[in-house]
Amino acid sequence: MPERGAVTFDVKAYTRTPIDLRPDNLDLSALADLDGPTLAVLDYLWHVEHGVLDLMRDVLVTPTHAESEVTAFLVTWGYEQYWLARSLHEVLTAHGGPSDAGRDSAVGVVLRAWDERARPMLHSVRTNLLGEQVVAGHLAACWLDTAALALSYRRLGSLVPACTALTEAVLPMKERHLDFYTAQLRERIGEPAAARHARRAASSWRWPGTRYTGHDAVLPVVETLLADPAARTDVTALDTRLQQLLDVAPLTAVRSALGRFVR
Structure with a gap:
C-alpha cells in the first residue's frame, strides 16, 4: 500500500523561511585540516549541488511550470541551492579550490551539448503533449x-x-525538500498516468553527478x-520509502543506481 500519513507541506511558510546557509555562517576553522577522501566528497557534493540548478531549465519548459505551488517552491529551493553551493565552494577554496573531478567524460560532453541545445525544445514539445501528469x-x-x-551528507557527518x-x-x-516532494507525490499517485x-522516472534514475562525468x-x-x-541499511530504507510512496514493491531504484558502479 502507498505510504500514508498526514504529511502536508506549507509552501507559503517555506517561501517565508528559507534556510540561508551562507559561507559566513560556517566555521571554516573547523574544516581546516580535511584529508583527501573527505575533500573529494565535498568536491563531488559541490559539483552536484551547483549543477542541480540546471533542473530549473528543464522544468520551466514543461507543464510543471504551470503548477503554482511547484513554481513557488522552486524559487526558494533555487535560493537555498545557490547558497549551499557557494558555501561548499568556500570550503574547497580554503583547500586550494575545486578539482577537475567533475570534468565531463567524452560521452558527457556530447550529452551536455545535447541537454543545453536540443533537449529543452524537444523535452518541451514531448511533455506538453503528455500533459500535467509528467x-x-x-x-x-x-x-x-x-x-x-x-x-x-548523513554518511559524511558520521564518518x-x-x-x-x-x-x-x-x-x-534536504529534509524539507523531501517533505515537499513526498506531499506532492501523495496527491498525484492515485492517478494511473501520474x-x-x-x-518510469524512478526506474531510469541514476546516481546524482554521473550523467556527464560517468560512474568511474x-x-x-x-x-x-x-x-x-553498515550503509546498506540506509540504502534499503530509502528504497522501502520509495516503494511505499509509489506503491510498487519490486522497485529498488537506489540499490540499482549503486549497482551501476560495480565494475
Missing part, C-alpha cells in the same frame, strides 16, 4: 536526487566528525561514503 515523473526524480544527497556541523546545517534543508510517469569519476566518493556494510 509532473509526477519530475517529482519522483527530484525525490531520489534529494534522498541520495541527504544520505551522502568525519569535523564535518558534522556542516552536514547538520544542510540536512534540515503513477506510471513517476515509476564518482566511484571513489561512493566507496568512501557507502562501501561500509
